[in-house]
Amino acid sequence: MLPIVTANGKDEIALLSALRQRSGEVDKQVAQTVAEIIENVRVNGDKAVEEYTLKFDGKLPPAIEVSREEINDALTEADPDFVSTLLNSMENIADFHNRQKHQSFIDLKENGVILGQRIRGLKRVGLYVPGGTAAYPSSVLMNAVPAKIAGVQELIMVTPPTKEGKANPDILTAAAVAGVDRVFLLGGAQAVAALAYGTETIPKVDKIVGPGNIFVATAKRQLYGVVDIDMVAGPSEILVLADETANPKYVAADLMSQAEHDKLASAILITTSRKLAEETKAELERQVETLSRKEIIRESLQNFGGIIVCDTIDRAIDLANEVAPEHLEVAVKDPFTYLGRLDNAGSVFLGEYAPEPLGDYYAGPNHVLPTSGTARFFSPLSVDAFVKKSSYIYYTKEALQEASADIVRFANREGLTAHANSIIVRSEGEEA
Numbered sequence: 001m002l003p004i005v006t007a008n009g010k011d012e013i014a015l016l017s018a019l020r021q022r023s024g025e026v027d028k029q030v031a032q033t034v035a036e037i038i039e040n041v042r043v044n045g046d047k048a049v050e051e052y053t054l055k056f057d058g059k060l061p062p063a064i065e066v067s068r069e070e071i072n073d074a075l076t077e078a079d080p081d082f083v084s085t086l087l088n089s090m091e092n093i094a095d096f097h098n099r100q101k102h103q104s105f106i107d108l109k110e111n112g113v114i115l116g117q118r119i120r121g122l123k124r125v126g127l128y129v130p131g132g133t134a135a136y137p138s139s140v141l142m143n144a145v146p147a148k149i150a151g152v153q154e155l156i157m158v159t160p161p162t163k164e165g166k167a168n169p170d171i172l173t174a175a176a177v178a179g180v181d182r183v184f185l186l187g188g189a190q191a192v193a194a195l196a197y198g199t200e201t202i203p204k205v206d207k208i209v210g211p212g213n214i215f216v217a218t219a220k221r222q223l224y225g226v227v228d229i230d231m232v233a234g235p236s237e238i239l240v241l242a243d244e245t246a247n248p249k250y251v252a253a254d255l256m257s258q259a260e261h262d263k264l265a266s267a268i269l270i271t272t273s274r275k276l277a278e279e280t281k282a283e284l285e286r287q288v289e290t291l292s293r294k295e296i297i298r299e300s301l302q303n304f305g306g307i308i309v310c311d312t313i314d315r316a317i318d319l320a321n322e323v324a325p326e327h328l329e330v331a332v333k334d335p336f337t338y339l340g341r342l343d344n345a346g347s348v349f350l351g352e353y354a355p356e357p358l359g360d361y362y363a364g365p366n367h368v369l370p371t372s373g374t375a376r377f378f379s380p381l382s383v384d385a386f387v388k389k390s391s392y393i394y395y396t397k398e399a400l401q402e403a404s405a406d407i408v409r410f411a412n413r414e415g416l417t418a419h420a421n422s423i424i425v426r427s428e429g430e431e432a
Contacts, residue, residue: 001281001284001285001288001298001301001302001305002255002267002269002280002281002284002301002302002305002306002307003015003305003306003307004277004278004281004306004307004308004309005306005307005308005309006308006309007308007309007310007311007315007316007319012308012310012319015306015308016268016306016308016319016322016323018303018304018306019237019266019268019304019323019372019373020372020373027214030214030215030218031218031222033189033215034189034215034218034219034222035222037052037188037189037190037193037215037219038189038192038193038196038219038222038223040052040190041190041193041194041197041199042193042197045194045197045198045199045200045201046064046199046200046201046202048190049064049186049190049191049194049199049201049202052186052188052190053161053186053190056187056188057160057161057187058163059165060165061161061165061166061185062165063185064184064185064186064201064202065182065183065184065185065201066167066172066182066183066184066185070167070172071172071175071176071180071183072176074167074169074172074173074175074176075172075173075176075177077169078169078170078173082170082173083173083177086137086141086173086174086177087177088362089138089141089361089362090141090145090177090178092362092363092364093141093142093145093146093364093366094145094149095364096363096364096365096366097145097146097149097364097366097382097383098149100146100149100382100383100384101149101150101383102119102383102384102387103119104116104117104118104119104120105117109399111396111398111399111402112395112396112398112399113393113394113395113396113399114392114393114394115391115392115393115394116391116392117389117390117391117392118389118390118391118392119387119388119389120151120387120388121147121150121151121152121153121386121387122147122150122152122153122206122207122386122387122388123152123153123154123206124152124153124154124155124156124203124204124205124206125147125152125154125155125156125205125206125207125208125209125386126156126157126158126192126195126196126205126207126208126209126210126227127140127143127144127147127155127156127157127158127180127208127209127210128157128158128159128187128191128192128195128208128209128210128211128212128216129157129158129159129171129175129210129211130159130160130187130211130212130213130216131159131160131161131162131167131168131171131187135168135170135171136171136211137170137171137173137174138174138360138361138367139210139211139367139368140157140171140174140175140178140180141174141177141178142366142367142368142381143209143210143230143368143381144157144174144175144178144179144180145178146366146381146382146383146385146386147209147386148178148179149383149386150383150384150385150386150387151386151387152386154181154182154203155179155180155181155182156180156181156182156183156184156195156202156203156205157175157180157182157183157184158183158184158185158186158187158191158194158195158202159171159183159184159185159186159187160185160186160187160188160191161185161186161187165185166185167183167185182203184201184202186202187212187216188212188213188215188216188219189215189216189218189219191216192208192212192216192219192220192223193219193223195208195227196208196223196226196227197226205227206227206228207227207228207229207230207385207386208220208223208227208228208229208230209229209230209368209381209385210230211233211368217232217233220232230368230381230385231368231370231374231378231381233368233370233371234264234371234372235261235262235264235265235266235304235371235372236258236261236262236265236266236326236327236371237258237265237266237267237268237325237326237327237371237372238254238255238257238258238266238267238268238325238326238327238328238329238356239268239269239270239320239323239325239327239328239329239345240254240255240267240268240269240270240271240328240329240331241270241271241316241317241320241328241329241330241331241332241338241342242269242270242271242272242273242276242329242331242332243271243272243273243276243313243331243332243333244272244273244275244276245331245332245333246271246273246276246331246332246352247331247352248276248279248280248282248283249283249287250331250352250355251269251276251280251283251331252280252281252283252284252286252287253283253287253355254329254355254356255267255268255269255280255284255301255305256284256287256288256291256297256301257355257356257357258327258356259296259297259300259301259305260291260293260296260297260300261296261300262296262300263296263299263300263303264300264303264304265300265304266300266304266305266325267300267301267304267305268305268306268307268308268323268325269306269307269308270307270308270310270316270319270320271307271308271309271310271316272309272310272311272312272313272316273309274309277307277309280307281307284301313332313338317338317341317342320342320344320345321341321342321343321344322344323344323373324344324345324370324373324374324375324376325344325345325346325375326345326346326347326369326370326371326375327345327346327347327349327356327359327369328342328345328346328347328348328349329348329349329354329355329356330342330348330349330350330351331351331352335350335351336350344373344375344376345375346369346370346371346375346378346380347359347365347366347367347369347380365380366380366381366382367380368380368381369381397426400423400426400427401426401427404423404424404426404427407419407420407423408420408423408424411423
């Protein structure tokens with residue numbers, strides 16, 4: 001089910017190349033279909049949204065917007081233990097993200113110059129949340145909590161209606177707990193387009209965040225620039241970096257925790273121990289039989305999984321940095337020894353008691369992470385994703401005169417004489 005290769009400069013590269021194939025170009029037919037949906041929604045608004053809801057979801061919900069009463073009722077009627085879990089998780093998420101907040105600042109110079117930066121939350125953000133079988137209330141918390149901490153004025157959630165024409169109750173409960181302001185029942189590329197352009201019913205937003213299928217991801221990609229987006233996420237992935245001290249039972253379980261997401265998900269073990277490699281492979285075969293999504297797991301591991309055995313931990317770390325995984329587990333004797341060398345990963349899990357699901361649901365750091373090697377230059381979702389910054393400048397006449405020669409010289413070197421003139425007329429006290 002999971003091939004084992006020895007790192008020799010060739011075989012491991014061939015194995016890892018399969019990872020990159022998962023994030024190839026978007027299917028042209030999907031891209032064309034999404035472009036048509038976006039244009040229809042842009043031109044026809046609610047009418048187009050209703051047409052696509054009927055086409056893809058089977059029927060229209062009684063009302064496209066979920067009432068405040070229904071949102072509150074979802075919380076009241078929810079399993080108290082589930083609500084308690086949501087609240088405990090939200091407390092951890094809020095504690096972590098509160099530490100990311102930045103303050104506006106003002107810098108008063110001795111010569112009367114005033115420089116500053118103003119930080120404030122975005123006015124309105126759209127949150128896409130899948131519904132039905134792929135309903136993830138944890139994603140509601142991971143997106144809504146940092147948005148609220150950032151000071152977003154209004155958080156609009158869209159989620160596909162169930163067959164009964166309602167919101168998934170767990171999603172609605174999470175929305176109530178997290179303080180989502182409004183909830184609309186629509187999904188797919190049409191939901192993304194409605195948020196980007198606004199319709200008669202659905203407010204236009206400044207940014208769209210949240211996971212979705214290939215049509216949702218493609219719509220976000222095509223609408224970037226009309227609105228901001230969090231990132232274009234690919235299939236989920238995990239890389240476990242392990243030495244001979246790692247527990248093969250834990251390693252196998254963690255590899256499958258990501259493989260179950262999707263047939264395109266990737267699970268890689270890089271280890272310095274051939275014994276651990278063999279024992280982990282055996283554990284995978286044993287444990288998978290008890291899991292509900294074993295067929296997805298098997299296909300994911302077969303096509304996009306692998307075990308690489310390295311001679312040294314240094315080579316293993318180099319390979320991990322090259323892959324730049326979404327989730328990186330460090331199952332070695334002293335994981336903190338290597339933390340400073342692990343440069344490319346969305347989130348790092350240290351030690352045998354920090355499995356990836358801890359980060360997905362509970363610990364506090366965000367689970368919206370860069371995938372497909374983009375951890376080389378992208379970061380996890382954070383409070384920064386929901387703010388905008390403006391700088392401001394004030395100069396006195398004397399301060400501008402002192403700087404004028406340098407500014408004019410810059411402008412003239414770039415051939416922008418009107419720029420230079422804007423400074424000169426002030427320096428000479430002339431009218432423009």
